[in-house]
Every structure is written in C-alpha cells, then in structure tokens.
Amino acid sequence: MHPSHHPPLDLLAAHTAGWLAEDQSLLVASHLELCPACRSEEAALEKLGGELLEGAVDDAPPSASLLDAVLRRLDEPVPPSAPPPALPAFLADLPIPTVLHRYLADVRRWSLLLPGIQEIALPVEGARLRCSLLRFKPGVLLPRHGHGGRELSLVLQGGFDDQSDAGDRVFLPGDLSCQDPEDDHEVRIHEEGCLVVFAREGRLLPRSLLASVGIFLGQL
C-alpha cells in the first residue's frame, strides 16, 4: 500500500518527538502502519531525536547509585508481556491498524450516529471532542462544512471524494486527510462505502442548511 495523502511534517515530527495528544498520535501511528514513505521520514526524525539526545548537556549528573541499581536488576527475569488484545468478533474482518486494537477490545457494537453513519468512540485521553471509528454507507454525502479545529481522518477501507477550494481529491485506504480550521470541504463516500478512523478538535461549522441539520441531529 502506498498512500498518496500524508500527515503534514510538523504533525509527524510532533508524533515522533512524543508530544502529540493521544488521539492525533493514534491517527499518525495508524497511518505509519500503512505508509512506508512516512516510516522512512519517521526514521530520519528519530535520528534527529537521537542526535539531540547525544547533545543533551548534563549540568547535574544523576546520582552514582543509579548505575548500581540498574546493574542489580539486569539479571532479573523479564516480566512476560501481555498478549495483544484481540478484536471483538464483529470487527475481526475489518482492516483495523494494530495500534487501535487495544482501544476496541471491549466494544460490543456500532452505534448509529446519523442515517448512513455508524460510530464506535475510542476511549482516548485528551480527545478534545471526538476520536472514533466511523463506517459510512455507500454514496453518503457530507454537505459543505468547516472545522472549529484540526480534523484528521484516515481511510481504512473504501474511500471518498473530497471537494474544497484546494480542488478535488480522492482518499483511498492509507490516506490521511488533515483539515485545518480554515478549510471548508464537501465529502462524498464512494460506492463501496468507507471505514475511517478520525480525531477532531473543535466543532463542525455548517456551511449550508443541510449541513446545519445534520450537525444538529448527529450532535457533531
């Protein structure tokens, strides 16, 4: 899989540096599982992190007993790592990135968000508003809307067409859409439907009467 829409580099860097909020970090980590090109960039950024670590100057060295404490623990048996949680049976056939599995282990069912849109909310700390798996029925139209904050969506299955002032773009599995507050767009789901994981800060801003009704009904 070679996705064509990637996270902005500042987002990838913040993820690599370890200070992205959990919800956005999960989206970037999910994209990384699907995108060899971004994994290469991640490796380059980790190298930069390593060099900054090498260059960290020590003004107050750690206490001398620290080394002894670690040396004593070297021969301790390694605690067994917990097996990765399994996806519930009703999700098992879906191409869900490994990083998301542990968030879904206890989920029982999809809930209805709007006609044609089902949702499973992810229990993420620091999600400013919403971080979910969304499943769209074929052909669903999301009327033109804006965003109160950055919105990330990653296609896992199917796809959608995105119309905005920047032009028409097609999003397919592995593609990450990044909508910033100033971006307006309209989305049409492909005929095979679409599964996405998304994280959004801020509220949706309707740009048409239809969008207003949808946002009100779905409490988006």
Added chain:
Amino acid sequence: MREVSEARSKSAFTRLFQWYAPRICVWLRQRGASVIQAEELAQDVMLDVWRQASRYDPGRASVAAWVFTIARNKHVDRIRRERRPKPEHDGLLVPAPSPDLGEATGVAQRRGRVHAALQQLPDAQAAVIRSTFLDEETQQRAADLHGVPLGTIKSRTRLAFGRLRELLSADGPDD
C-alpha cells in the same frame, strides 16, 4: 552495542549507561520531569536497552536514535498513565512496527535526508524544527526570547516544516 546485544557484556552496558543515562535525565527534565522522576525513568529506559538489545538493528537506526525512541515511549507512557484515571490500560503506546526487510534499504537511502534538508534551511527555520523536539514550554521560552507570541512561533514551525517537506520531495526518489 554489539558487545551488549551478542556477548551480553555488562562492562559494555556500563559504558552505554554512563554515556546515555545522564543525557536521558537531561532530556526528561527538559520535558518537565522532576529529578527523581527522570532518574527512575532513565533506569527503566536503560533496563529496556539491556533487555531489548537483541532487537536493535544497526541497519535501521543509530544507537542514539534507538535509545531516543525507548526514552520517548517511556515518557509518553508515564504522561498518559498520569492523566488516565484508571491504571488498567497500562502502557498504551504500542511501538510502531519495524519496516520489513525489503524496505530497510530504502530507509537507509533516505536516512540523512532530513539532515541534508535541514542544512539548506535558514538558521531560524532549522532552529524551530529542532525546538519541536523539545516541549511547548521550550517553544514558549523561544517566543519570550524573541518577543513574539507563541502563535507566531507555532506558525513559523509550520512554515519551516512545509519548506523542509519541499526540500525532501525535491531531492532523492520518493518511495
């Protein structure tokens, strides 16, 4: 590093420890950890270096980059554990899967491209990218230092990263 991973040499590990443990402590304190927290976490990081040494792949990453990722994961885990009311979801950050062997060559070719591109950026832009690897507080300090709002520093960061990406896509083949 090889003496640690293959011969399981404790004296080689001690040399690694003496080089990296103080640096990890400094890095963690820059990220807001207290002296005690930094030392506890540095212990755990170095213990992981010992336990996971056989997984270290010199073809993929420098030792420094590998130690950096372990330190970062521990740090992120600790922060999320503190913010999370229930401790049952321990260690939520699952490490990203390593690229498979077929991709390793591509990674080796592209490694250094970020650095090469950084060389081409004006100093001020390179500086904001480096500051991304520190924390928001550092960005705030940078803002204070330059007498500009934090938002300006952030938008400069975004600009600089946009430029960096242009440089990255301009040179070298994309995979």
